[in-house]
Amino acid sequence: MPDETLFAQILDPKNRADPYPLYARMRETPVSRQADGSYLVSTHAALRSLIFDPRLSSEDLPPSRRPATGNPLKDWILNPIRNRVVNTHRPLIFRDPPDHDTLRGFVMKEFTIARVRDAHAKVATLVDALIDKCRGRDTVCLVDDLSYPLPVAVICELLGVPEADERQFHAWATRLATALEPDARHDEAGRREIAATFDVISDYMRRLIREKRRHPADDMLSGLAARGGRGRPVMGDIDLISTAILLLVAGHETTVNLITNGMLTLLRHPDELEKLKADPERAPRVIEEILRYEPPVHFRTRKALGAIAVAGATIPAGSSVVLMLAAGNRDPARFTQPDRFDPDRNDNQHFGFGGGLHYCVGAPLARIEAEIALVTLCRRLVAPRLLDDPPPYRAGASLRGPKNLGITIAGIA
Amino acid sequence: MTEVQRLGIVVVGASLAGLRGAEALRDRGYDGPLTLVGDEPHQPYDRPPLSKHVLAGELPPEATVLPQLSRLRARWRLGQPAVALNRERRVLHRADGATLPYAKLLITTGARARTWPGEGADLAGIFTIRTLEDARALWSALACRPNRVIIVGGGLIGCEAASCCRDLGLAVTLVDPNPTPLARLLGTTIGATLAERMRGAGVDFRPKTKVRAFSGEAGQVRRAHLAGGEVLETDLVIVALGATRDTGWLAAAGLAADAGGLTCDGACRAISIAGEPDPDIYAAGDVARWPNPLYGDRPMTVEHWGNAVDQARHAAANMLASASDQIPYRHLPSFWSSQFGLNIKLAGSTEGADALAVVQGTRASQRFLAVYGRAGRTVAALSFDQARWLPAYAEAVAAGASFPPILGATDQPRIEALEPGLPGPRRSPDRGAAALETAHA
Numbered sequence: 001m002p003d004e005t006l007f008a009q010i011l012d013p014k015n016r017a018d019p020y021p022l023y024a025r026m027r028e029t030p031v032s033r034q035a036d037g038s039y040l041v042s043t044h045a046a047l048r049s050l051i052f053d054p055r056l057s058s059e060d061l062p063p064s065r066r067p068a069t070g071n072p073l074k075d076w077i078l079n080p081i082r083n084r085v086v087n088t089h090r091p092l093i094f095r096d097p098p099d100h101d102t103l104r105g106f107v108m109k110e111f112t113i114a115r116v117r118d119a120h121a122k123v124a125t126l127v128d129a130l131i132d133k134c135r136g137r138d139t140v141c142l143v144d145d146l147s148y149p150l151p152v153a154v155i156c157e158l159l160g161v162p163e164a165d166e167r168q169f170h171a172w173a174t175r176l177a178t179a180l181e182p183d184a185r186h187d188e189a190g191r192r193e194i195a196a197t198f199d200v201i202s203d204y205m206r207r208l209i210r211e212k213r214r215h216p217a218d219d220m221l222s223g224l225a226a227r228g229g230r231g232r233p234v235m236g237d238i239d240l241i242s243t244a245i246l247l248l249v250a251g252h253e254t255t256v257n258l259i260t261n262g263m264l265t266l267l268r269h270p271d272e273l274e275k276l277k278a279d280p281e282r283a284p285r286v287i288e289e290i291l292r293y294e295p296p297v298h299f300r301t302r303k304a305l306g307a308i309a310v311a312g313a314t315i316p317a318g319s320s321v322v323l324m325l326a327a328g329n330r331d332p333a334r335f336t337q338p339d340r341f342d343p344d345r346n347d348n349q350h351f352g353f354g355g356g357l358h359y360c361v362g363a364p365l366a367r368i369e370a371e372i373a374l375v376t377l378c379r380r381l382v383a384p385r386l387l388d389d390p391p392p393y394r395a396g397a398s399l400r401g402p403k404n405l406g407i408t409i410a411g412i413a
Numbered sequence: 414m415t416e417v418q419r420l421g422i423v424v425v426g427a428s429l430a431g432l433r434g435a436e437a438l439r440d441r442g443y444d445g446p447l448t449l450v451g452d453e454p455h456q457p458y459d460r461p462p463l464s465k466h467v468l469a470g471e472l473p474p475e476a477t478v479l480p481q482l483s484r485l486r487a488r489w490r491l492g493q494p495a496v497a498l499n500r501e502r503r504v505l506h507r508a509d510g511a512t513l514p515y516a517k518l519l520i521t522t523g524a525r526a527r528t529w530p531g532e533g534a535d536l537a538g539i540f541t542i543r544t545l546e547d548a549r550a551l552w553s554a555l556a557c558r559p560n561r562v563i564i565v566g567g568g569l570i571g572c573e574a575a576s577c578c579r580d581l582g583l584a585v586t587l588v589d590p591n592p593t594p595l596a597r598l599l600g601t602t603i604g605a606t607l608a609e610r611m612r613g614a615g616v617d618f619r620p621k622t623k624v625r626a627f628s629g630e631a632g633q634v635r636r637a638h639l640a641g642g643e644v645l646e647t648d649l650v651i652v653a654l655g656a657t658r659d660t661g662w663l664a665a666a667g668l669a670a671d672a673g674g675l676t677c678d679g680a681c682r683a684i685s686i687a688g689e690p691d692p693d694i695y696a697a698g699d700v701a702r703w704p705n706p707l708y709g710d711r712p713m714t715v716e717h718w719g720n721a722v723d724q725a726r727h728a729a730a731n732m733l734a735s736a737s738d739q740i741p742y743r744h745l746p747s748f749w750s751s752q753f754g755l756n757i758k759l760a761g762s763t764e765g766a767d768a769l770a771v772v773q774g775t776r777a778s779q780r781f782l783a784v785y786g787r788a789g790r791t792v793a794a795l796s797f798d799q800a801r802w803l804p805a806y807a808e809a810v811a812a813g814a815s816f817p818p819i820l821g822a823t824d825q826p827r828i829e830a831l832e833p834g835l836p837g838p839r840r841s842p843d844r845g846a847a848a849l850e851t852a853h854a
Contacts, residue, residue: 049804049805052802052803052804052805053802053819054782054802054805054819054825055819055820055821055822055823096823097799097823305821305822306821306822307821317821356801357801357802
């Protein structure tokens with residue numbers, strides 16, 4: 001009898017540090033129905049098949065709901081309209097074609113190779129500056145010192161968000177990212193909080209976009225906000241705002257885990273750390289293996305629009321489906337010795353950036369940031385050792401990563 | 414020492430299929446002598462870019478050299494085609510008179526571009542696109558900014574060439590006997606959408622007509638004479654009339670080979686004229702015609718990149734296996750094409766399809782996914798600038814799903830069965846995919 005509580009156990013914070021034994025149990029039933037009626041999908045083959053299945057919809061966010069204020073005008077007219085607007089202009093990770101494709105097209109047009117390439121030099125300078133700040137200390141707090149400030153600075157620069165404003169939306173970003181966590185998403189108070197935060201950050205973005213239209217600069221937000229020429233479709237303001245928020249939040253909440261999980265893994269495998277230090281050319285292999293072995297996003301949810309037969313089971317129409325990407329990454333049917341961290345493995349087709357239609361837009365940027373950060377950390381931290389193993393984790397089971405990572409050092413090279 | 418260890422394996426045809434087949438032999442542990450024979454002087458290179466990025470000037474022709482994925486430890490005999498095969502004596506004759514003994518043979522000689530068969534064939538300025546030399550010559554000719562390029566044939570190569578020429582800002586006329594481009598491959602219903610796109614990009618598309626002859630001045634092509642009497646000025650012609658299988662050298666070998674391919678059994682072993690498979694001769698890629706179990710063992714040749722790779726690897730595995738351990742080759746044909754800013758992919762075979770339905774997106778948006786049905790089954794899936802969902806439909810095609818296969822998809826319109834507009838049965842059905850390219854002359 002398959003365990004119907006596996007997903008609940010995954011969400012339980014006490015399993016955050018090592019969910020992998022649970023994933024192994026999960027894979028015994030590739031598609032398993034949970035007590036709450038959702039379906040967990042955990043093998044590589046089933047995930048691969050579903051990730052390309054057009055019957056799986058990403059439009060699975062529960063409707064936005066604003067708290068009652070006691071003011072009838074707000075409660076009966078304004079807020080329902082705002083809820084409706086929010087529901088129909090979700091960010092593109094929560095949208096299906098054709099809207100998704102149109103929005104993604106706009107983003108891809110601005111996320112140019114040239115912009116990503118230019119970010120390279122900026123990342124290298126930033127990483128060195130952040131590590132320089134740790135001089136004279138015997139402990140590095142990796143998240144606060146590097147993994148968090150680096151991607152935030154990079155995404156702010158790329159988007160054209162003034163870095164001085166970052167303090168302001170740090171907390172907003174963290175709160176909005178909980179939209180990916182099922183417990184927060186379905187909890188009444190959590191939903192209200194997400195809606196309220198969305199309003200505040202939307203106001204901020206609206207002002208910023210107005211500013212960009214008045215004084216366009218060479219950044220993504222100016223590009224996205226630009227008025228199109230003859231007949232070129234222009235992005236609607238509400239979609240523009242939700243897209244900008246998505247990019248900002250994604251820039252805040254994912255790369256931080258990639259870098260931190262990466263350093264944690266290297267510190268747990270000192271021989272691999274030494275190899276990377278001796279041969280920085282290994283970095284791309286190391287990064288891909290980290291994306292498989294300790295990915296920054298562990299699962300994503302979808303909704304089945306039609307009945308789907310997969311891996312010997314049938315997911316009924318209307319069901320909630322949890323794609324356990326991190327479980328597929330450890331599937332022994334796809335990877336030899338899946339629980340071994342082995343950057344030398346070939347044919348490493350992991351789900352670290354998802355797959356299919358919603359494959360991570362920021363993947364090239366994330367790879368650059370992680371590569372430079374890890375190579376530089378290995379080179380410059382003298383005798384790094386983990387302070388706590390396992391480290392304390394952030395709340396999220398999907399966006400999973402250490403809250404902080406204490407590393408003792410003998411100095412900075 | 415076994416015969417194979419002493420005389421070794423010879424691979425005839427040093428392009429994609431030959432290279433991947435040779436690599437597969439090594440990967441599977443074959444450590445005897447290995448010889449690759451090729452008529453072109455080059456190391457194996459990739460052909461798809463020749464009508465795309467190379468033509469558009471985005472990639473130098475030299476950059477198409479294929480990466481070698483394993484250590485081959487092979488003897489290369491390039492620039493000297495095989496001219497005859499003596500199966501009794503187990504030797505291969507090369508153009509320079511040399512003979513090459515073999516214990517086992519893998520034939521991957523592919524196909525060559527059909528040249529202009531009509532009047533004016535000897536004029537300068539008439540090109541085909543198949544080899545590196547073709548691409549180099551055409552590229553230098555295009556760099557001289559011809560006033561008008563005429564392309565004969567609206568198959569994949571013709572359409573891709575038209576797209577590149579428009580990207581280069583050249584005036585282009587595409588002449589095709591069918592009502593739309595890609596008519597034999599995708600049918601006229603989908604073809605009409607492409608025609609619209611093509612005209613939108615500025616191509617002067619001339620359907621339902623043929624070029625009767627070319628004429629010129631001082632040996633250089635200057636005019637195309639259409640069947641209806643119209644005369645078009647031109648100074649550069651691209652002939653895209655499909656390909657013929659390179660089997661001429663097998664004429665006296667006693668194998669079932671013709672311009673449509675070399676006939677093989679399900680395990681990719683060449684069949685003799687007596688109807689028996691030769692246990693030591695295998696074929697793969699464009700040249701091989703084999704009974705595909707996915708299509709009721711209908712003999713077919715598949716002239717696409719993916720088949721060259723898969724079939725060569727499959728044949729290599731069978732070559733090293735015992736006679737009782739030969740595995741039939743199953744293949745779902747597929748191809749991709751990039752033209753006019755579109756990415757077009759097909760999984761399956763449209764041959765004989767009697768129904769067509771758009772299952773995601775719309776034709777009006779020029780971004781959609783369509784499926785082809787034949788007698789109630791889904792036989793092919795086409796993505797028109799909408800490739801991300803294709804794997805799901807390709808799986809449905811391979812599984813022989815009913816038509817239409819996937820209901821309840823996102824962005825699914827009301828499904829209507831359309832007439833695909835494919836041509837009727839071919840004159841010689843065993844020519845298989847050969848006739849997929851537009852036959853003109």
